[in-house]
Amino acid sequence: MNRSLETLAGRIIAGEQLSVEESIALSASSGTDAFALFLAASRVKEHFLGNGVDLCSIINAKSGRCPENCAFCAQSAHHTTNAPIYPLVDEDKIVACAKEAEAAGSHCYGIITSGTTIKKGEELDRICRAVRRIRETTSIAPSCSLGIIDHETAVTLKEAGVETYHHNLETSRSFFPHICTTHDYEEDVETVRVAKQAGLTICCGGIFGLGETAAQRVELAMTLRELDVDSVPLNFLNPIEGTRLAGSKLISPLECLKTIALFRLILPTKKIAVCGGREQSLRDLQSWIFFAGASGTMIGNYLTTTGRPAEQDWQMLRDLELTVGGCCE
Numbered sequence: 001m002n003r004s005l006e007t008l009a010g011r012i013i014a015g016e017q018l019s020v021e022e023s024i025a026l027s028a029s030s031g032t033d034a035f036a037l038f039l040a041a042s043r044v045k046e047h048f049l050g051n052g053v054d055l056c057s058i059i060n061a062k063s064g065r066c067p068e069n070c071a072f073c074a075q076s077a078h079h080t081t082n083a084p085i086y087p088l089v090d091e092d093k094i095v096a097c098a099k100e101a102e103a104a105g106s107h108c109y110g111i112i113t114s115g116t117t118i119k120k121g122e123e124l125d126r127i128c129r130a131v132r133r134i135r136e137t138t139s140i141a142p143s144c145s146l147g148i149i150d151h152e153t154a155v156t157l158k159e160a161g162v163e164t165y166h167h168n169l170e171t172s173r174s175f176f177p178h179i180c181t182t183h184d185y186e187e188d189v190e191t192v193r194v195a196k197q198a199g200l201t202i203c204c205g206g207i208f209g210l211g212e213t214a215a216q217r218v219e220l221a222m223t224l225r226e227l228d229v230d231s232v233p234l235n236f237l238n239p240i241e242g243t244r245l246a247g248s249k250l251i252s253p254l255e256c257l258k259t260i261a262l263f264r265l266i267l268p269t270k271k272i273a274v275c276g277g278r279e280q281s282l283r284d285l286q287s288w289i290f291f292a293g294a295s296g297t298m299i300g301n302y303l304t305t306t307g308r309p310a311e312q313d314w315q316m317l318r319d320l321e322l323t324v325g326g327c328c329e
Contacts, residue, residue, distance in 0.1 A: 005033075008265070009040040013047050017225075018265050020218060027214035027262055034258055041261035041293030048269045052325030053317060054108070054296035056143070056273060057101035060303045061127075062088040062113035070170065070180045071244035072210060072237055074304045075114045081242035083304040088113065088123050094130035095137065102140040104299060104310045105324065109134065110143040110166055112303060116183065118146035124153065128160035135161040143203065148183065148191045154198035165195035166203040168233065172219035175212045192227050204229040208259055209237035209251040209281065217259055221266040232270050233298070234260060236277030238305055253285040257292040264293025271295050276302045287316050 012018060018026075029037045064085030066075045074083035094111060101109045111127060118124050124146075131142045144157055145166035154165065169188050170176070176185045196202050204227065206220050224232055236256055239248045251259075256278075263272055273296035274282075274289045282289065289297065299310045317324060 005036045005040040009043045012044050012265060012268050020222060023218040023221070023262055023266055024215050026265070027218065027258060029258060034254060037261045038257060038288070038292045041264040042291050044268045045264055045272075045293045045295055049271065049295045050325075051323050052295070053290065053322045054271060054273065054325050055104075055106045055313075056108040056110060056275075056296065056298050057104060057106040057300045058110035058112050058145075058298065058303070059089075059094060059097040059101075060084075060114075061094060061111050062086070062115065062123075063304070064114055066114040067116055068180060068182045069244075072179070072207060072240070074240040074243060076243070079240075079243045081240055081304075083240075088126060091126050091130035091133065094127070095133045098130075098134045098138055098140055098142070101300065102138045105314065106299060107141060107325070108143050108164065109140045110145055110164075112145045112166075113147065115147055117148045118153065120153065124156065128156060131157075131160045131162055148187050149194065151194040151198060154195045154200060158198045158200055162200060164201040164203050164231070165191075165198075166233070167191045167195065168205050168207070168235075169220060169223065170206045171210055171212055172216040173223065174219060175210070175216045179210055189223075189227065192229065196227075201231070202227070202229040203231045203233060205231075205233040205235070207235040207237055207276070208256070209248060209277070210245065211248070218262065218266070221263050224270075225267055230270065231296075232263060232267060232272045233275045234263060234272060234294075235275050236281035238277040238280045240304070250281050253282045253288075256281050257285065257288055260289055260292040260294050273297055276305070279308055287320055290320060290322060 064075050069078040074081040098109045134142050141163045143164035144162050173185050239246050272294050274294045275298040299313045301307045
């Protein structure tokens, strides 16, 4: 298997695409074969993206009362959790947090709002004003994640100076009805398409450990490849009390790493960042994400849960002797 994985990495570097059947077979790797998988993914990542690491941070700019019923989400109105509930914060707060993110070393700053979509009018205008100020006063790249949007909204964001639109598909098309029934998967796919058509860079990934199969993880990766997204955030379920998935078991650190490696081999040229849930699921193996093919990570806090101090992540990067790049996730 080790030699065949070396050959596979060479094929991918030469321009071949990993097939569904090959991907599913690789997901069953164990023992030394799993380590060979990580090595192949690392080789592919270094060929296409070098040794640089991209860092991103976010602000939970509007929290709670989301009408969607995503099984994992602490902000869903269908769940009873301790997640904070507040309306869209003012633009001064958005700008101030961007400056804090830049000072912490992030290259991309995501403005995230709960809800199905952003309201046109004052909410959208406030975000656009904040983005313009961020562009004027910092060098950080502004990103937005405002739910399902139409082409007009995408163009408005682009004109305001937003570089990246973030919209996760969360899971595969075949598994999505088990996770969310309040909107259709195609609405998420269409949001990715309209944002791309508006000229925005696309950040789109998912969350693992929801109960999906290995084949469904591969299915998600293939959908992202078909949509030709630019960067892929990989999250791992951190079960929140009060949500439908509160009793879920964490997937193992090695399973997380195999998932990262598979996504790298399926999406060899894309930026892949490991984000939410890495502290809980990867534990002592967090640093291995870069050997498994990741090219970035999120630092600071997440939407409703606390991340570890940014200095710990910076120390990890220094210990690995990795170069922190300057590209937006």
